[in-house]
Amino acid sequence: MMKKIQRFGAAMFTPVLFFAFYGLTVGLSLLFTNSDILGSIANKGTAWYNFWYVVQQGSWTVFNQLPLLFVIGLPIGLAKKAQARACLETLVIYLTFNYFVNAILTLSGSTFGVNFNLSPGVTNGVSSGLAMIAGIKTLDTGMLGAILIAGITVYLHDKFFEKRLPAYLGIFQGSVFVAAIGFVVMIPTALAICLIWPKVQGGMGSLQGFLSSSGVIGVWIYTFLERILIPTGLHHFIYAPFTLGPAVVPDGIVAYWAKHLPDFATSTKSLKEMFPAGGFALTGHSKVFGCLGIALAIYATAKPEKKKIVAGLLIPATLTAMLSGVTEPLEFTFLFVAPALFAVHAVLAATLAATEYAFGVSGYFCDGLINWFALNWLPLFKYHPFTYITQIIIGLCFTAIYFFVFRFLILKFNFATPGREAEDEETKLYTKADYKAKQGAAVENKREVVEGSQALQFLQALGGSENIDDVTNCATRLRVSVKDESKLAPDSVFKKAGAHGVVRKGKAIQVIVGLSVPQVREEFEGLLGSE
Template identity: 65%
Template sequence: MMQKVQRFGSAMFVPVLLFAFAGIVVGLSTLFKNDQLMGAIARPDTFWYKCWYIIEEGGWTVFRQMPLLFAVGIPIALAKKAQARACLEALTTYLTFNYFISAILTVWGDFFGVDMSQEAGGTSGLAEIAGIKTLDTNIIGAILISSIVVYIHNRYFDKKLPDFLGIFQGSSFVVIISFAVMLPVALATAYIWPMVQGGIASLQTFLVGSGAFGVWVYTFLERVLIPTGLHHFIYTPFVFGPAVVEGGIVTYWAQHLGEFSASAQPLKELFPQGGFALHGNSKIFGILGIALAIYVTAKKEKKKIVAGLLIPITLTAMIAGITEPIEFTFLFISPLLFLVHSLLAATMATLMYVCGVVGNMGGGLIEILTLNWIPLFHSHGSTYLFQILIGLSFSVIYFFVFRFLILKMDIATPGREKGEQQETKFYTKQDFKAKKHSEKEVSAGREHEEDQAVLCIRALGGKDNIAEVTNCATRLRVSVYDESKVQPDSEFKALGAHGVVRNGKALQIIIGLSVPQVRERVEKLLDS
């Protein structure tokens, strides 16, 4: 069950990868349209303003069509075969589902307590999806319908029908079954979802009312669940869904950035819900302190090697918000350090919130700069100065806490390895090639074996030992039939992996941002 939940969580990350660039485009456009910052050139009647308006509208594509993106994105990760066809099936079925909802509420809206005469948006509970006026199920509805379609696709896509029905095989057969399934699902949604919307409204009131305690719990869970892959379920409803604000924090913040910029009212009063998107601060200030502690505690003769290892992954975490390489480095060695990291991250975010810091800060410096500091510093500079002061203070706290624990408990962080772990490095593909070329015996098929995907399959025990393959942002997630056939972690590191998380038959191979390409090559080889 845990493997299935992890696989589903990683699937939700596929469309999320698109949000970083779109957010930057919207943030920069808002910045360059702000006449308080840019002067007369940014007045609405200028050519400059009109150009940036056009660019901004393009940036809004991802945020305005999030349900469609999730409907299409889920099958990319979950479909076990013919992912492209599964995407088409999911899109078709999701549109069918919304047409059913629209028709049901048009006919029986009074029975279900929904007034279809209201305008979409606001508190009506309605939305326009691909021109269809329907219930606003947001990404939750898209994920549900897409997941149902993927299940049907995996089960019936290869179903052989009689020859005279051959035209209905494959995607057509999946859509036919999905069409029949969508009618009862739409009826159930029309009955249940209005009650869910009421519950969501209550949840929003509770969480906002819980203040600092709610922020602490949210941030702690978002960090501590990263090793399980379940952290997606924590932040997605808040950041991209309707848990605390309609449309999610990312969309709401971007939509009201101009309003926040023009107001002298404290940000915490303007948008208290923004306290649930401060977890990115640990990626900047926390990781800095952790990296310094790992470097300082390394053996003297290994400090240069450790610095070469830490600098790129620390910069990646701080600038882009991709923290897996450094977090998993010490997670593999000592889960206690990761727990301490989660506790400190939650405490830092909470203290910032208490001091008035809110916003869209789930990523790294690029996101915080373009969507927070640059467009709002002129009107809320004191708030951000408090944020930076608190963040740097926690960098110091992180450093001393991690340094104390590493030395006190003699934790074998990079540069402190013992015995068989003497070599301090993350192996690359080039290292592997050099090693292979230095061996005396070279088989005829060695050049082909140097492909990372081929060797990854071999390290996992061969094709017959692999049950499922998927990925998230940086990890290749694999389910195997027999975990005893899987090679040691050193074999995966020799392929360029940063490490391996093992949980019985479920493995997570830390590849990096190139993991989607690795997964595709692995799947092609498994199908060949």
Template identity: 60%
Template structure:
């Protein structure tokens, strides 16, 4: 079971990796449009401004299509055969599900206590996905549908049909089964999901309204659940979903980066929900300590080999924020240390938040320089220094 959960977590990580590059592109393009940083060259209407505005628009691609990324990405990591076919099947079945759900709510919205006449976004619980107005099942819906398609694919993709209907085997058979299965699932979703939305909102609301303790609990759960892969359900609704900010904390931070950089108002007042973007702040500092622990506890005769492994791993972790190689290594060697690691990470995030530091911090040194340190050093140098001091 643990192996399956870890494989699931690895598959979840595949689309997440795309956000690192997109985040860097967005932060750089937004930073280069800031007149306070680059001067009059970034004035409205200049070639420089227009160029980086175009680059920025491309950077938003993955953030605007999050559900589709996971619907396509998960089968690529979980399908036991013909992964590319599984990704295509997942996309078709997921969009079919949303079309079913859209029509059900359009015809019977009041039956399910859903006002389908509302505009998407906000508190409506509705969203445009692949051009279809539907119920906002967010990443959870995308992940569940993708998982169902993977199960169908692994079970029926290679099933042989009689020659006279042989055209319907393979991907066609998977999509056909998925088509008919999505109909009752769409009805169940229309009935159950509004209730789940309320429950998720209450749990997230508890953390969001609990101040420093809420941030501590959020970071602790995100860290301690990493071995199971379930940590994605903790942080993704906050970071990429509407748990505390419409569109997710990452998108909200990038959209208002220039505004925050130019304001002299405390960051915690400008972006109070930003404490829930601190779950990765330990990634800036923990890799050095973990690497040092590995090196000092290694046998003297094996330290050179250990160092050869640690240097690229540590650099990757520090520069890009990818710390899983470290974390999974000491998870299996000394599980109790992973609990300590989770407690320390939660305490660090909560302490930083208590001292007034908020923002999308922790995706690696490169991301942090462009998304926090450089832009915030203009009017929020105190927050930058506090982050490193704590």
């Protein structure tokens, strides 16, 4: 069960990765069409305004079509075979499902407690519970509906895609057969959703009110769980209902914040008052301020003769965390040697977010500084300068707290963080230059590229293709299920191949690769197929 849950959590990253670029373009386009900041050049009707208006409309693509994005994207990570076919099948079945819901509610919406005559979306702050999906008026099931249908379709795909039918029915094999079974399955599924989902929407409304009023305590608990569960991969199930689903605001925090940014940018009201749900989007504070303090503590406690090589590891990892919000390259440098430090990190991260919220900081701060500038500071600083000054002051105070706490614990308990290993242990911290040197040498001979590839080295270290049961990935980790964990090579072999580390939980193995993991996984699967 844990393996399936982790696989699902990893699949969530496939569509989520689009948020970084599209969120950035949304923020920039809103900034460049704000005449309060740029003056008359940004007035409606100017060539400058028209250009950025076009850019802005394209930037809404991901946020306006989130359910479709997840329906198509999830099978890439979930399906065990023919993922491209699974994506097409899921789209067809999802659309079929929504047409069934539309038909049922058109005929007897009142029977299910749904006023199907209302307009989709939110009117005067009140959600109708309806949405338009690919031109279909249907129940607003959001990400949960998309995930449900994608999960059902992938199950049908893995079970029936390779099913052989009699020759005279050959035209119905493969994707058509999966879609036909899905068509039948979607009729009771649509009926069940019509019965259940309106009640779920009512419960969501109550949950939104509770969490919005839970204040600092709720923010602390949420942030702590989101951090502490990262090693298990289960943190996706904490943040997804908040950032991508309607747990606290319609459409999720990501889409809601982006769509209402023009309103926040022209109001002097407190951001916390206008957007109390922003307390659940402050997890990026530990990525910027916390990771800086952690890196400084690790560097300060390293042995003098190893400080340069430790800096080679920490500088790119810390910049990655602070700029993009991807923390795993840094966090996993100390997670394996000192798990207790990770627990302390989770506590401090939760305390930092709760403190910021208590002092009025709100907004969309789930990622790194690029996100902060584009979607918060630049468009909103004119009307909310005190909020952001307060944010920076509190953040830097916590950088100091992180530094002194981590430094004290590392020295007190003699944790073997990078640069503090025993003399007989190899200290090999791979930098970007090392990677480029290795890649450059490999290019000299095409055969060497194949035989010396990172994916092949990982495959060999994992016991070969015959020992692989399943493979997927998240943002930075290659997740592999093996048949016999005793066949795995030591961690040092993985590190020589460029891994940041390895997490071993029985037959569930996580190889910490970095941001290039999608390419590594694709090559890894290609090697499995070729063998």
